[in-house]
Amino acid sequence: MKRILVCFFFLVTVQLAHAQFYKTDTMSHKGWDPSRLVVGGSLGMVFGDYTNVDVSPLVGYRFSQYIAAGININAQYGQFRSRDYFGNTLQRDKYTIFGGGVWGRVYPLPMLFVHVQPEYNFISQSSTLYDNSGNKQIYKTDYAVPSLLLGAGYSQSVGGRVGLGFSILYDVLQDDRSPYRNSLIYRVGAGLGF
Template structure:
């Protein structure tokens, strides 16, 4: 089996080298190559996040800013924070939930789709009154609507791969629906 795999790799390598006749004939590239730009490129940065609120017997206010950077035209990585205030007037209860996240997205060419993965740490009050930290690992995807350069609106459906009883959104296997905006600088 090992010999067969080795032979296949050699044949693929030979076929791949045979496709490049520029080297054989000494051709030069048709476009002049420019030196690679080094340093931080602010045009690849996005700022955005999500915001939500509900008032009535229940008060829910959420602020979730984030900052992303395009590593390539299709790959976006970023960091974010989140804060949620929740109040239930019926039970005379209120709490604050806060945390941070790192994420990566792949934006598909010529399609309004994106793939999303994320690691999040949140701190919230348990039912006994003590505060705990919980780590969530989300995967999923969504749709995007570009409106300018690197700017777009998005809606995501995410599933928690680390679902436990302590998870804030404990309701397996239901997805978490999230929306927001990313604005390119």
């Protein structure tokens, strides 16, 4: 049950930027329109043998009823602890991720969108191995890795410029060191401006 809850909270990190239908007259203004500004991002926290803290803001602009785009920043800290049958720590892995990129969305229908997000992340990892005699070995590595997240989603307005949404993304580049591994990325959230 604990693993199911950890997975649930990990998958339901809040992404505060999902679509909302705009009336045609709102999109008919030319030039800069502050009401088209999109502000959001993701915020997630999981604690325990697997710990993950994710703070990833984004900002963008809704160019029309059909197109929105902007920039995002990724900042994550994570830790995983492996234990033996008696509860002793065998290995502890820690990582930090910092990076960012751009994102874009196309809305073929007011509630459905296609999402594209190329990004570049700098990752710092350390693994500590423990043996029965109390000795430990530490291995550290730093690297940078590109990702290209593609996917789709659904959003629903809940009033004014606020919307709730759900999206499924996948890293199509699948670099061996990608923080997204070979798995789907689920995002559920609420947002302002989409």
